[in-house]
Every structure is written in structure tokens, then in C-alpha cells.
Amino acid sequence: MKIVSVSENQKIEKRIAISPEIAKKYIALGLEVSLSENYGEHLGFKDSEYKSLGVKISKDIKEIIDSANVIVQLGLPSDEITSLIKENQTLIGILDPNNNNEKIESLVKNKINIFSLELLPRITRAQSMDILSSQANLAGYKAVIESFSNFEKAIPMMMTAAGTVPAAKVLVVGAGVAGLQAIATAKRMGAVVFATDVRMASKEQVESLGGKFLSVEGAENLETEGGYAKEASDDFKNKQEELLSETLKKIDIVICTALIPGKKAPLIIKENMIRNMKAGSVIYDLAAVQGGNTAFSEVNKIVNKDGVRIMGETNILNKLPITASNLYAKNVFNFVVNLYDEKNKKININLEDEIIEKTLIK
Numbered sequence: 537m538k539i540v541s542v543s544e545n546q547k548i549e550k551r552i553a554i555s556p557e558i559a560k561k562y563i564a565l566g567l568e569v570s571l572s573e574n575y576g577e578h579l580g581f582k583d584s585e586y587k588s589l590g591v592k593i594s595k596d597i598k599e600i601i602d603s604a605n606v607i608v609q610l611g612l613p614s615d616e617i618t619s620l621i622k623e624n625q626t627l628i629g630i631l632d633p634n635n636n637n638e639k640i641e642s643l644v645k646n647k648i649n650i651f652s653l654e655l656l657p658r659i660t661r662a663q664s665m666d667i668l669s670s671q672a673n674l675a676g677y678k679a680v681i682e683s684f685s686n687f688e689k690a691i692p693m694m695m696t697a698a699g700t701v702p703a704a705k706v707l708v709v710g711a712g713v714a715g716l717q718a719i720a721t722a723k724r725m726g727a728v729v730f731a732t733d734v735r736m737a738s739k740e741q742v743e744s745l746g747g748k749f750l751s752v753e754g755a756e757n758l759e760t761e762g763g764y765a766k767e768a769s770d771d772f773k774n775k776q777e778e779l780l781s782e783t784l785k786k787i788d789i790v791i792c793t794a795l796i797p798g799k800k801a802p803l804i805i806k807e808n809m810i811r812n813m814k815a816g817s818v819i820y821d822l823a824a825v826q827g828g829n830t831a832f833s834e835v836n837k838i839v840n841k842d843g844v845r846i847m848g849e850t851n852i853l854n855k856l857p858i859t860a861s862n863l864y865a866k867n868v869f870n871f872v873v874n875l876y877d878e879k880n881k882k883i884n885i886n887l888e889d890e891i892i893e894k895t896l897i898k
């Protein structure tokens with residue numbers, strides 16, 4: 537069985553789906569691996585390194601796709617590449633079915649097996665495959681680093697002969713995987729950290745990392761069975777708005793991470809709240825690409841509103857592509873192992889397996 541991957545459009549996506557370490561594991565499993573020329577060159581993974589492991593490197597994209605049983609990528613490939621994929625081949629990636637519905641439906645009609653890894657169920661057995669967690673962890677960390685680099689004051693409290701420098705105050709909106717990593721990173725760097733989330737179960741996790749959990753009085757637990765946040769009621773939103781308005785007046789840095797799967801990001805920090813923030817404050821909006829948690833968020837721009845800098849990027853993981861690629865490649869490998877029938881050397885789409893059933897687009 538042959539597993540392949542071709543280069544992504546590096547202007548959009550610098551991560552790769554098969555690292556040398558994981559190529560070696562696929563080959564040990566009995567799979568052939570084929571990659572496009574200069575596949576990992578931009579990350580320091582040379583073609584010669586892959587070849588020394590037994591990977592086939594080719595200039596011919598059509599030849600690579602034609603020979604494949606399984607194609608692994610980051611996002612949905614370009615029309616040029618998807619047009620080469622044939623019946624009974626398998627495509628695995630973060631395919632964003634909500635925004636790529638027509639293209640994916642067309643592939644499904646052509647009897648191509650499509651697995652989108654952001655649809656993985658949140659069960660213990662799927663944790664080693666959980667691309668959302670591995671990538672969100674890095675995003676939360678990097679959002680703190682980026683916002684701190686744009687904040688023009690010191691972060692930790694410092695005792696000096698000239699006087700005491702107070703610690704920066706950080707608010708993390710949304711205490712999922714990205715938010716919890718943001719809390720941990722900001723705390724390690726000496727900030728005083730506050731956090732808020734619609735899921736009451738997050739309170740204990742926030743406090744275990746040294747953050748102070750801000751909760752709306754009489755809050756209901758807005759958590760789905762899958763562990764994601766769900767839409768809040770208007771009453772909850774009004775109470776949360778009052779709490780945030782007062783809190784933001786004393787906050788230096790805000791990290792926004794609140795997302796609802798398959799929907800536009802909720803607008804949490806509104807225009808009037810930003811106008812009440814201190815000049816010099818920084819907001820990093822990880823949800824900017826999905827509409828933003830913050831008024832004025834613009835993708836790939838730093839917007840200055842009355843001295844408050846608002847940041848957001850299309851893909852923050854392009855700033856950590858080596859680490860992100862290593863983790864993503866491991867997640868995908870674990871998914872392929874679960875899908876692979878080693879005895880018969882083929883893909884086994886067992887719909888009684890919850891992991892396979894939930895990620896297969898039918």
C-alpha cells in the first residue's frame with residue numbers, strides 16, 4: 537500500500553503532513569511512501585534525508601497521485617490536484633467540510649474516501665490523533681508570544697532600585713485547549729492571568745494553572761456532550777458583557793480563543809469595551825479568521841483603535857511550522873494505523889469504529 541503527500545501552497549500553509557520521523561514509521565509498518573520534490577525543504581527536511589529512509593521523491597505530481605492508495609495533506613488540495621484523485625483512493629486532512637462542501641461532495645460522488653480530522657470524536661482512544669488539540673496548543677502558546685512582543689512594557693513584576701514594575705495583567709477569553717495553553721504560557725512568563733469561558737468545567741482547569749476564573753453570576757454550563765462550547769443565551773451574553781466591560785479596564789493583554797465548531801466566531805469584545813481599555817493594551821484574536829471574537833479584528837493586520845492594538849492572522853501556525861508539522865504528522869500516522877488492516881495490507885473502513893464513522897464524509 538502506498539501513502540503519499542504533495543507540497544502545500546506555502547503562501548498559505550507551511551506545515552507538512554509527513555515528517556522524516558513519521559515516514560520512517562510508515563515504512564516500518566510496511567507502507568511505501570512517495571513525496572513531491574522539495575516537499576520539506578523549507579523546514580530543513582532535505583529530499584536526501586527522506587530518500588535515505590526509503591521514501592520515493594518525484595517531480596511528477598500526477599504520477600504521485602496516480603500511484604497512491606492514501607493521500608495525506610493539511611487542507612483540501614487545489615482543484616488541479618483533486619482532479620487527479622480517483623475512485624477508491626483515500627484523502628485525509630483538515631478539510632473544513634463546512635466551507636468546502638461542494639468540492640468535498642464532488643469527491644464523495646466520485647467514490648473517493650474522504651476523512652476530515654477535525655471531526656474526530658472526543659474519546660480517549662482518539663486522543664493520539666486529535667489534530668485540533670495538538671495544533672490549538674501551539675496556537676495558544678504562540679498567541680501569547682506574539683502579543684507580548686507587541687506590548688511595550690515588561691511582563692513580570694520587577695523590583696528595582698528605581699521602583700517596582702507591576703506585572704502585566706492578561707485576560708484569556710475561552711479556556712479550551714488554546715486558552716489553557718495561553719494561560720500556562722502567560723503565567724510562566726510572570727503575568728497575572730484571568731480567564732473566562734461559558735463552560736463551568738473550565739474553572740478548575742484555569743485555577744490549576746494559576747489563573748483566576750471570571751464567572752457570570754448564576755451561569756449555566758454551556759458545554760456540548762463532545763466537550764465543545766455551545767451558543768449562549770441572550771441573558772448570559774448580557775451578564776458576560778457587563779463583567780468583561782469592567783474587567784477590561786484594568787487588563788493589558790487579551791488573548792481571544794472562543795470558537796463554536798461550524799459557526800462564525802462569537803463576538804465577545806465589543807467596540808465600547810475596547811474604547812474603555814488602556815492605551816498600549818494588546819488584543820490577539822485567534823478567532824479572527826472565523827469572523828473574530830473582537831470588534832475591529834482584521835486578518836493579517838494590526839489594527840490600532842485609540843491606542844489598543846488588535847491582532848489576528850490567517851494561520852498563526854505558519855510561525856511554528858516545524859513543531860506543528862511534527863505533531864500533525866504524528867496525529868495523522870496514528871489515524872492511519874487505526875484505519876490500516878496490516879494483515880491484508882489495505883484500508884479497512886469499519887463503520888462500527890466511532891473514529892472512522894465520525895471522520896468519514898459520506
